[in-house]
Amino acid sequence: VRPVRVLVTGASGQVGSELVAHLSSRRARLEVLGVSSAHVDVGSREAVNEVFDQFRPSIAFHLAAMTQVDACESEAERAFRVNAWGTRNVVAAAEAVGARVVYVSTDYVFDGTSDRPYHEWDPPKPINVYGASKLGGEMELRPEDACVRISWVSGAHGNNIVRTVLKLLAQGQELSFVTDQVGCPTFTFDLAPVLALIGLEGLSGIFHVTNQGPTSWYGFAREIAAQSGAEPDRIKPVLTKDLVPPRPARRPANSVLANTAIKFAGIDPLPDWRESLPRLLAEIGPVPAA
Ligand SMILES: NC(=O)c1ccc[n+]([C@@H]2O[C@H](COP(=O)([O-])OP(=O)(O)OC[C@H]3O[C@@H](n4cnc5c(N)ncnc54)[C@H](OP(=O)(O)O)[C@@H]3O)[C@@H](O)[C@H]2O)c1
Numbered sequence: 001v002r003p004v005r006v007l008v009t010g011a012s013g014q015v016g017s018e019l020v021a022h023l024s025s026r027r028a029r030l031e032v033l034g035v036s037s038a039h040v041d042v043g044s045r046e047a048v049n050e051v052f053d054q055f056r057p058s059i060a061f062h063l064a065a066m067t068q069v070d071a072c073e074s075e076a077e078r079a080f081r082v083n084a085w086g087t088r089n090v091v092a093a094a095e096a097v098g099a100r101v102v103y104v105s106t107d108y109v110f111d112g113t114s115d116r117p118y119h120e121w122d123p124p125k126p127i128n129v130y131g132a133s134k135l136g137g138e139m140e141l142r143p144e145d146a147c148v149r150i151s152w153v154s155g156a157h158g159n160n161i162v163r164t165v166l167k168l169l170a171q172g173q174e175l176s177f178v179t180d181q182v183g184c185p186t187f188t189f190d191l192a193p194v195l196a197l198i199g200l201e202g203l204s205g206i207f208h209v210t211n212q213g214p215t216s217w218y219g220f221a222r223e224i225a226a227q228s229g230a231e232p233d234r235i236k237p238v239l240t241k242d243l244v245p246p247r248p249a250r251r252p253a254n255s256v257l258a259n260t261a262i263k264f265a266g267i268d269p270l271p272d273w274r275e276s277l278p279r280l281l282a283e284i285g286p287v288p289a290a
Contacts, residue, residue, distance in 0.1 A: 003029040006199070007055055007099070009090065010063030012036035014158030015104060015150070015195075018188035019061060023196055033057070037064065042086030052093035059199045062090045063104045065134065072130040073248040079129050084136025091140045100144055102199040107151035107183060107210075109135045112252020117214070119258040120149075120206040128249040138206075146198050147206045151255050152220070155188030156283035161217065165224040166287035169234065176238040177218040183255030184210035185220055185273040187280050194267060203265060208257035211273035220273075227277050 006023055010016040011034025020034040033055050040047045042064045052060070065083050066072060072079040087103060094101045108131035109124035126132040138147050154160035168175050186209070194209050215223070222232040240251070259269055270276075 001029060003031040004059065004200070005031045005033070005055060005057040007051070007057035007060040008032065008034040008063065009040065009042055009060070010036065010065060010104075012038075013063060013067070014153055014155045014160065015188050015191065016063045017157045018155050018192045019063070019195055022192040026196070028200070042089055043081040045089045045092070048086075048089040048093045049096070052097050052099065056097050057099045059102065060090060060094050060099050061102045061104070061195065061199055062087060065104075065137075067130070069108070069128060069130040069251075070248040072133065073128065076129045076133075079133040080136060083130075083133035084140065087137035087140045091142060091145065095142070100146070100199070100202065100204075101141060102146045102148060102195065103137060103141055104195070105138055105147050105149045106131065106134050107149060107255040107257050108252060109138065109149065110252055110255070112181075112254040114254055117256040117258035118208070118254075119260040120208055127252060130249060144204050146204050148195055148198060149206065149208050149257060150186050150191060151210050151257055152183045152185045153188060153191070154185060154280060156280065157188075161220060162224055162277075162280055163284060163287060165221050165235075166228060166284065167289065169225060169228070169230045170287055170289040172289075174234050174236060175221065176236045177216070177221040178240050178243070179216045179218045179237045180240050181251050181253055181255065182214050182216050184212065184214055184257060186210045186270070187273065187276045189279065189283075190270040190276055194262065194270065197267065205261065207261045207265075208259050209262060209270065210257050210259060211270045211276060212259075213272040213274060214256045215273070223274060223277060224281075228281055
């Protein structure tokens with residue numbers, strides 16, 4: 001039996017490295033090729049065509065993105081080139097070899113003004129360049145492709161709030177986190193199996209996939225402190241409007257994604273993030289102050 005060929009863009013990233021490890025560890029016969037910007041710039045149509053033409057995947061998990069939300073404000077052209085045009089290139093190359101695409105998108109496609117969690121059929125309305133460019137990528141997908149929106153990601157490989165809090169606590173600092181942005185943390189080891197399932201089962205359409213349990217960045221940081229044995233009161237509350245200096249990109253106040261479509265598809269929801277946090281803390285291990 002010929003193995004199923006699976007291409008992963010953004011393979012050196014937080015989510016990509018976990019997804020490649022997960023796919024490679026599955027017993028099913030998969031041939032996995034992970035690429036990062038050093039191998040293939042998704043903004044280059046020729047480079048994308050070349051890797052699809054040579055590897056001929058049947059599934060492409062497209063995770064590559066310019067993810068620096070604040071830098072996207074001042075580098076909008078680069079953000080759209082990578083996130084929107086890059087996705088157009090991936091979809092066109094997939095079409096040429098008969099591959100389906102699983103595109104990973106973001107809670108930042110919403111404006112955050114809803115008084116309830118956003119479900120998959122809510123109209124997007126981004127309030128920053130990153131969100132607009134990722135929505136541009138969504139608009140490139142075909143009916144047979146899948147779009148998986150995730151939020152507030154942390155994993156063992158990469159910089160994220162968990163690592164930041166651990167480092168600043170080790171430095172003996174007091175830290176402030178905002179109370180008026182609410183979302184659902186998502187851990188890469190819980191996300192990767194569901195991403196893989198959506199791709200390998202051939203599901204199409206939009207899916208919101210996050211760990212369960214809304215919290216603010218303040219609530220998240222306090223729990224990281226508490227579960228790592230530090231005093232939670234070292235985390236101080238602050239309002240977004242009082243941040244000094246203010247951050248260049250606006251963020252949605254409500255980033256909570258209702259995981260409605262995976263429920264309808266009969267896929268188990270990811271655990272509450274508080275239950276999964278001990279595993280991530282163990283995987284990250286002690287973080288030095290330096
Ligand atoms: N992190 C979050 O909180 C979050 C939340 C919602 C959605 N997402 C989405 O989830 C996906 C994965 O995010 P992540 O946190 O794993 O990202 P990440 O750690 O920042 O990694 C980004 C990946 O994209 C690659 N990349 C960047 N520019 C590229 C280019 N021009 N051509 C090819 N590859 C390029 C990077 O390769 P190099 O290492 O070579 O630069 C890296 O592998 C992204 O699509 C992101 O928009 C993330």
